[in-house]
Amino acid sequence: MSGPALLRDVLKAAEARLAAAGCASPRLDVRLLAEQALGWSRTALLLDGDREVPAEARATLDRLLDRRAAREPVSRILGKREFWSLEFQLAPDTLDPRPDTETLVEAALRHLPGGDRPRRLLDLGTGSGCILLALLSELPGAWGLGVDIAPGAARAAAANAGRLGYAGRSAWMVGGWADALAMDGRFDAVVSNPPYIPAADIAGLEPEVRTFDPRRALDGGPDGLDPYRLLAGSAAGLLRSDGIIAVEHGMGQGADVAALFQAAGLVVLERVDDLAGHDRVVVARAPG
Numbered sequence: 001m002s003g004p005a006l007l008r009d010v011l012k013a014a015e016a017r018l019a020a021a022g023c024a025s026p027r028l029d030v031r032l033l034a035e036q037a038l039g040w041s042r043t044a045l046l047l048d049g050d051r052e053v054p055a056e057a058r059a060t061l062d063r064l065l066d067r068r069a070a071r072e073p074v075s076r077i078l079g080k081r082e083f084w085s086l087e088f089q090l091a092p093d094t095l096d097p098r099p100d101t102e103t104l105v106e107a108a109l110r111h112l113p114g115g116d117r118p119r120r121l122l123d124l125g126t127g128s129g130c131i132l133l134a135l136l137s138e139l140p141g142a143w144g145l146g147v148d149i150a151p152g153a154a155r156a157a158a159a160n161a162g163r164l165g166y167a168g169r170s171a172w173m174v175g176g177w178a179d180a181l182a183m184d185g186r187f188d189a190v191v192s193n194p195p196y197i198p199a200a201d202i203a204g205l206e207p208e209v210r211t212f213d214p215r216r217a218l219d220g221g222p223d224g225l226d227p228y229r230l231l232a233g234s235a236a237g238l239l240r241s242d243g244i245i246a247v248e249h250g251m252g253q254g255a256d257v258a259a260l261f262q263a264a265g266l267v268v269l270e271r272v273d274d275l276a277g278h279d280r281v282v283v284a285r286a287p288g
Contacts, residue, residue, distance in 0.1 A: 008049035010034075010058060014065055021069040029074050030065075036078055037061035071207035084134035088160050093152030094128040095217040096208075100274045101193055101248055105134045107272045107281045108191055108246040116141040119188040122238065123147065124177050124231070127217065129157030129170075131191050136166045142188075147173045150214065177230060186240045193248040194227035196220040224250055228257045232264035239286040244269070246283045254279035 011030055018026035034045055037060040038053065053061075067077050075081040075096050080089050083097040084105060090096060112119065112135075119142040123132035126146030136144055148154045151174050158172040173179070197218045202210055209218070220226055228247065235245045245266065249257045258268045266284040274280035 005053055005058065006049065007045070007051045007053050010053045010061070011045070011049075014061065017065060018068055021071065023068060023071070029068055032074050033064040033068060033077065034061060037064050072212055073208045076212050081128075081130075083128075083130040084137065086130070086134065086137060086164055088128045088130050088133075089156060089163070090128060091152045091156040093148075093150035093214055094156050095193070095213050097128060097130040100276075100278075100280055101131065102134075103272055103274045103280045104191065104193060104246055104248045105131060105138075107270065107283050108135060108189060108244070109138055111244045111246070111269060111283055111285075112139060112142075112189060114141075115139040119143070120185065121145070122187040122190045124190065124192040125149075125194050125217070125227075126157050126172070127153050127193075129160045129172070131193060132157075132170065133161060133164055133166055135189075135191070136169055137164070142169065144170045145173060145187075146170065147175060147177065147179070149174070149176050149216065177227075177234075186243065187238055188240055188243050190231075190235060190238055190243070190245040191247070192227070192231060192245075194220065194231070196224045196227065196248075196250040196253060198222060198224040220250075224253060225256055225260065228253075228260050232260040232266065235261070235266055235284070236264065236286055241286060241288055244283055244285045246281060248281055249279070251278040251280075254282055257282045258284075 014030040015026045018029055023029055031045055038057050064077055073096055080087055081097050084102055121142055121144035123146040126132055126148045129146050132144045132146045136142055146157050154172045154174045161167045161170045195218050197220055199219050202218055254271045261268055261284045265287045269283045269285055272281040
């Protein structure tokens, strides 16, 4: 790398490299990585094509491109992801939040009117804490507990709560779901985005997912429904009499998840599609 090059040429070459590597959105990826590597504004990247990029800055960008070309997600490279208009720091133990999961937040909020009311929320498999913290941002009277089996995830969630100003309204526990289910006290809402990929399907996922998301956050057992069986059998003991449970699930699993909840005596309130029209969320309430 002998010297400076023009920005437009650097970006064009970077886009071509990521496209050849099979990245789905090479232009967007390059813009985000260039903002990080060069320290230039989005406007500068769009308008200053004749600006020279020093060799050192190009080397920094190339290192980031190496990682993206290996199909590491941009959010992992940058260490952060926006969700519900909030910024979340990621860690190796956390799932990378997807926009589809905002459907779960929206559905839960529809069934939790009166945001100033005191409420207790439980998030099972909290990961980065994005679901619980998004709910707390909309429900100022609520307090929440996030549970994750991975210590790194619980630490990341607690750190996100502190950065976002919700440390005083949340607690984070390292443990399996059985630990949470054994706790005293009931909740107004239980939310979860549990593992739902059938174990045999994981090898066929995109590299961004199968290589960089923690397997424990993906593997839902032979048919992808093992976590929902546990939730269905335990929800009534966790929820107050008017409490709800809202869960994300995989495409095509909605009918099976709803049937599991109904068989356990829960009252299914709605099934919700995501923005792409795929079934994504089931909401139910405690019996009685």
